[in-house]
Each structure stands twice: as C-alpha cells, then as structure tokens.
Amino acid sequence: MKEENAEGHRRPKKGGDSREHWWALDAGDVMARLESSLGGLTPEEAVARLERFGPNRLPPPPRKGPIIRFLLHFHNLLIYVLLVSAVVTFLLGDWFDALVILGVTIINALIGFIQEGKAEKAVDAIRNILTQEATVLRGGKRQIVPAEDLVPGDVVLLISGDKVPADLRLLKTRDLRIEEAALTGESVTAEKRTDPVAPKAPLGDRYGMAYSGTLVVYGQATGIVTSTGETTELGKVNALLSGVQTLTTRLTEQINEFSQWLTVAILVLAVATLVFGLVVRDYSFGAIFLASVALAVAAIPEGLPAIITITLALGMQRMARRSAIIRRLPAVETLGSVTVICTDKTGTLTRNEMTVTTVITREGTYAVEGVGYEPRGDFNLDGRKIVPDEDPLLTDMARAALLCNEGVLRPAEEGGWETQGDPTDIALLTLAGKAGLDFNRTGREYPRLDVIPFESDHKFMATLNSVPKGAGVVYLKGAPERVLERCDRQAAAGSDLPLDIPFWREKIEEIARRGERTLALARLSFDERKELSFEDVQGGLTLLGFLGIIDPPREEASASVAQCRDAGIRVKMITGDHALTAAAIGERMGLGGPEPVTGEELSEAEEGDIRLLVQRSDIFARVSPEHKLRLVQALQSNGEVVAMTGDGVNDAPALKRADVGIAMGLKGTEAAKEAAEMVLADDNFATIAHAVEEGRAVYDNVKKALAFVLPTNGALAGIVITGVLAGEALPITALQILWINMVSAVTLGLALAFEPPESEVMRRPPRDPQEALLTPFMIWRIGFTSLIMVIGTFGLFLWDTIHGAPLEIARTTAVNTLIFFQIFYLLNARYMKASVLNLKGITGNRYVLGSIALILILQVLFTYVPIMQRLFGTAAIPAEEWLRLIAFTFSIFILVELEKLLFRIWERRRRMGEALRH
Ligand code: ADP
C-alpha cells in the first residue's frame, strides 16, 4: 500500500491499453504495469483513474436513425392504399383531396413514430434500472461498487454467479470456470488458471484472462482490471447488440397477423364495392373510387398494433413501479396466464433476516437472546444465564461460526451495524460476537488459508485456518445431515467422544419442527498446512453442535399466497432447508399438501412419478438446483404455465426453462438475472403476485382496446356499405373517415392502456394461454356495438336529410354522432363485464376523462373552424342538432350496461346450475 501511495501521482502508462498482451505476462508484471497491488488501488487513485479512463460502460447499441424509423411507419398496407388513392385522386383532377389524404398519411406516420418512441423509451428506462455491481479491493478493503466505476488496476473478486465486470488478468483462482458464450459463442465452460500463455494464443485459450460479459459458473478468483468499457473485448465486438429489446411478443404477433388478415379481407370487400357501385349502381368512377377508399380506411384497424405495444410497455412500467423488473417484454403477458408459482422460501416468503436463537452442544441447549444483527445478548442454559467464556465448547462453536464465514459485520459510521453477505453468515457473526469473541483478534490468530465456498448443491462450506500453536484446523458448517455424514466423533467438555447419531437426529427434528433453519458446525485438525479440497472433508470430522436459526416470515407473504389461491394459481415452495422447517413455514404461509417432498425423492423418481409428485405436494425440501429443472419440466408436462424463482448460477437452467423465470434482485447472482425474464427488486413473494395481477390487467386492457377500437371500424365500414347499397350519398366522406381514425387513435384509443387492474382480476382462474384473443363474447360485443353505431349514425343522417338539412350539416352531424358514440362507449369499455355505474367506474381513469376532453376540443375545431370546414367539408351545426345527437348516442351507454347486466345474471345462473349439479 505504501509504495502505491508514494507513486499514486504517477499515471500508469499502459493502463487500460487493450493492445497489451496481458495474458502473456505473469501476474506480478501485470500488477507492476498497472501500478496496482494485491490490496487494490487507493480510493483516491481509483477516482483519478475514473476521471481519466471514463466509466466502464458500453455505448448503447446503434439504433436505426429517426428518419429511417419514421419512414418505416409508411411501410404498412393501409398507407400504401392511401398513397395509391392519393395518386388516383390526383389523376382524377381532385388535387385538393389528394393533398389532404397525403397530409393525413404523414400525420398518421408521425403519430405512430412518436408512440413507438415512447414505448421504446419506457422499455429502455426499465432495463437501465438493473445495474451491475462488482466486489473490489480498494486500499486493502473489500467494497461493493457499481461496475461502471471500475478502472484499470482495480482488483476485483469474482465468485460463481458473477458476470465478469471488465477484462481481468487473473491473479488467483480457485476451481474457476467461466462460460464465455457471450464472447466466443462457445457454451462449454473454460477452466481458468493464472499462468501466462503465448502472446499469440486465441481468445478462447487465454486461460489467465476473464473477459467482460462472461459468466463465472463455478469457483472463485481475484483478478486485476486490464481494460474497461469500450476497450474490452466485449466492447470491441459490440456483442451487446443481442441485448436490444424487441417490442414484439406473442400478443403483438397475434394482433399483427389478425390486422393483416383483416386488411386483406377489407381490400377485397372494397374492390367488390367498387365493382358493385360501377356496375349495379352506376356511380361515377371518381365517386365510387373514393367511397371504396373510404371503406378501406374505415375498416382497417391500423392504430391497433401501436395501441397494443403501448399497453404492454405501460404494463411493464406499472410492474416496475411495484418492484417487478421485466427483462423481456413477452413476460408481461405470460405472467397473466401463470398457473403455478414455484418460489424459494428463504428471503422470498421469509425476510432473510436470520438470528441464531438456539445453540445445541452435547452439554446442553442454550437459548440465545438479543434481536437483529447487533452482537449483544445472553446465553441461557435451562433458564440460567451463563458466561460463554467459561464454556470451552460454546466458545469453540462461536469460533467456528466466526471463521467459517464469508459475511461482514462491522460497526457502521453512522451508528448501528453494517453488514455484507449471506444473512446466514451474518447471523453467525452476531452469535460469535454475543459469545464475546473479538472479530479482528480471532481473525489474526487464525488466518485463513483456504476455503470451500457454500453452494446450494452440496449445502456446506469449509475453511482451513492456521492455529496459533499447531498446523491448521478445518471448520465446516452446513446442513446437519451433510455434516453428520462427515463426522465420526463429537466434541464434549473433556475429550471428544464417539458420535451419538440418534441424539443428534432427534435434535435436528426438534429444531426444524419449530420452523427454524438448522445448521451444524464441525471441526477437523489438520496436520500440515496446505490447500483444502473436497476429499479432505469427506470424513473423520468432529461435530461441535447445532444451531437453530429463525428467519421470520414476511407478513405480506401469506396474504399473497392466499390471493394467488383465489386466483387459481398454485404456489409451491422450494427450499434447500430441512423438510420439517419447510413444513412449519409452509403451514404459516397456508401452503397445503400432505407432506413435503424431498430432493432425494425427486432424484429417485422416474419421469412419470415425478409428474405425480409435483401434483401431490406444494412443499419441496432439501432441494438442489438441478431438481428445480426437473420440477419445472414435470409441471410443464402436466400442462402448467410455470413461474419459477431462483438466485444462484445453478438455478439458471430452471429459470430459462420456466415460462417466467424470476431472479432475485437483492440476493440473486448476475447469472440468474441474465437467465430470467423478470427480476424482483425486493426479493419479495408479494411482488410476484402483484406482477401476475398487472400481467392479467395488461391482457384485459388489450382485450378492452380491441373491444373498443374494432366497433368503430365496424361501424364506419357498415355506414359506407349501407350508403353504397342504398345508393345514397355517403353519410361520412373518405376524408372525414380519415379524420375520425386519426383523432380517435391519439385520444380515446389510448386511454384504456392506462386502465388499472379491475378488482376481480385476482379472483378468476388463469387464462388459457391457447385462448383466442377474440372469444365468442368479444365477437358478439363488437358486432352488437357496431350495429348500434351504424343504426344511430345512419338513422340521424337520414333524419337530417329527410328534414331538408344541407348535406354538409348532415355529414358533420354524422361524424359527431359517431364520435359521441365512441365517447360514451369508452366509458362502458373500461370494464368488460362489470358495471361502470358507480363513482370509480365513471371517474376511475383520468386518462379516459382527459382524452374525452381532448376529443371534444378537436370536434369543436373540426366543426366550426373555417379552414377545417374547407379541408373536411364540414359545416357549423345548430345547438338542437347537438342535443339530438347526444341524446341519441347516450343510448349506447345504457344498452351496453344493460347487456352486461344480462350477461352477469346469465353467468350467475349458469354457475348456480353447475353448483347444484355437483
Ligand atoms: P434456501 O435458500 O432454500 O434456504 P439453501 O440452499 O440456502 O436453501 O440452504 C440449505 C441449507 O444449507 C440450509 O438449511 C443450511 O443448513 C445450509 N446453509 C445455508 N446457508 C449456508 C451457509 N452460508 N453456510 C453453510 N451452510 C449453509
């Protein structure tokens, strides 16, 4: 450190230079060139270098320029139809109409462009919430910093599950395996070591390097940053391209397909109308051509795809506000059809705030007092307070808890206690503190030589420390069964005794039945100082004792579980903990199932049996990550749509396989996040339930948008066709239809995307993912409302013409009639089947009210401003006309509410009938 401080002002010449062959240098050289040390840079130097090298960040991937993106909005069948008709209209000598058509197409493209930009921005903003962090040594101290702040020369610690935050030359490795697919496309993991290789070695053979963007799938390492940001290998290939969000999902594809199909059908209809008009009705070509164009424009729902995309993007935003970060847009809709949620217990259903409350040694059972992580509290043995110092066995337990530990617990500057790492570890530090151990002194007396880190797979961790007088000692802690397997003796007040297995088995159950997490501690004397391997801790250990750890359930979790049950979703708890612990917590959560299924049973079960097992129980205990994959597969083959949570690197395959993979935002590894569709910013189960609720709401809103938009198209088409068939002047001209489409697309059409979830969304069963978007009910509703609009608009038009109103007035009335039909129907459409006849129903969505206000203003302009009158052939209409059309159009509001009422009554009857039959 000293030497570094002295030279701190000198800048490394080659730092961050990616042309250097770092992999060919040995570690010492690399460190010297980067002017760093094993203790890392000083904090001041890190700041200075950040200034000089810039943040460790890749520029956003190149995007199509705004002009191209704008032009792409003309690549649309409807626009082509319009452009052709503009040309034909022009050739027919009607250049004025041609210009208006052209103008409208441009405005249409502009609207689409702006809307798409907004949706994209919303999606991008959410992606940026997920920032990567890195563990570094600075000034010899371990610190967690944003990966963006890394500079060349920083010493970075890697453990399995990390995404390598910058290009690193490895200084120390332990069984390090890295998956470099992001860079090389090779999904087989590479084993890493620290020795130099030939300067010419290809990227895949540079064993001494860890490259930015690759994933640590096993082991741990220390490395020094050689280059950051754009100068990394990842920056050079700009592999981030794959990270660009697309705005397509199954739903948008379905809608696009539907729109295309509809467009073609409508074009055929338009041509048929043209022929009919020419042959049967003897219209002039100019007139009937414009009528056919009007029909095409009227009927094609060109605004729909944009509305759907925005609905999805808004849903994503709402989920983010409730701590559920969507990484892939399709998950928004999949969430709505989830039938099973497989959730971790620890930290998701529980708070992950561990406290050791019981210590069991061969001498007795101690109750530990104190709350939180503050290392203050007494030990009671049979109700008597004891002095831990005078109990060598207890002290040995505490020492094991302190040394075999990866957590950090230190007094915070602002008072209280600062923690880092796994809460289980921190709880053990607290315990050691309560037992009177001095963390620093013990650490100095027993320096760590090696460690086998905890993994959910093997469920233990072990350390090798040297002892003051002697060679070394191994401390091992882990799941009691795993520890017991490795012990043949137990520690006692005097010397060690043979292991009393029945005694300990009973104790495990005693702890677990209370819903506490069980943990065993063991030790092994080591004669020679060396590295620690798995073989070293296979057997011959001495059991020190057990710990019982409480982890209080989250208050809101059991309510969320109940909510899911009402919503027809089964919640399955998956944990590495003991079956009895799991059962006890499961009971508190209201999770059913006769008995927990254990990982062992899952391992032994055949393909077919496992499908029964996953049906049978809702609690799975002592599960390893590879079981999770089998669980997902079995559930899926039972036809379930599965959401699965995970945090470790080994959970990644299960997360990928699940329909919605959910990674933990706080305790999850980068590898898990990368594999997941959604990240829980707060690790909380309740957040999953919220996300499902929002997912269902999004799907509802898409359907509501369809049910709202399509009748307008249907009505317009109906009006044009009726007009042509009747041989009447068209009640609404082609240009006026363009106007209606345009204004309602920017106002009313979007309002339903903001609709909050209905109160009953979590009280109905999940949607069948195969379900067609247009159910018979939807088709009925669209037909029914279209018909009302056609009859109303056409009727009023006839009434006007019969009473001798000029054509302009009759048409302006017709346009306003249709718009008012839309306004009233928009109020109905907020709820598909529920009544809106209450305060919340009318005023609950301010976007609905705002868009109504906006369209009213536009209609007044349309009707009264001279230039508009010239452009669209409108005329000022008298007040009595307004009264008549409002009275007329209000009918739709009443009729649809009536229809809903009849539907509800019919459905209740049917349900009652069904109930009676059972
Ligand atoms: P879960 O995440 O479902 O609680 P884990 O895989 O984290 O399951 O833990 C399984 C078991 O492994 C625990 O019951 C405990 O006995 C043991 N264990 C958990 N954390 C640690 C740790 N940091 N060190 C050693 N053993 C641990």
Ligand code: MG
């Ligand atoms: Mg855990």
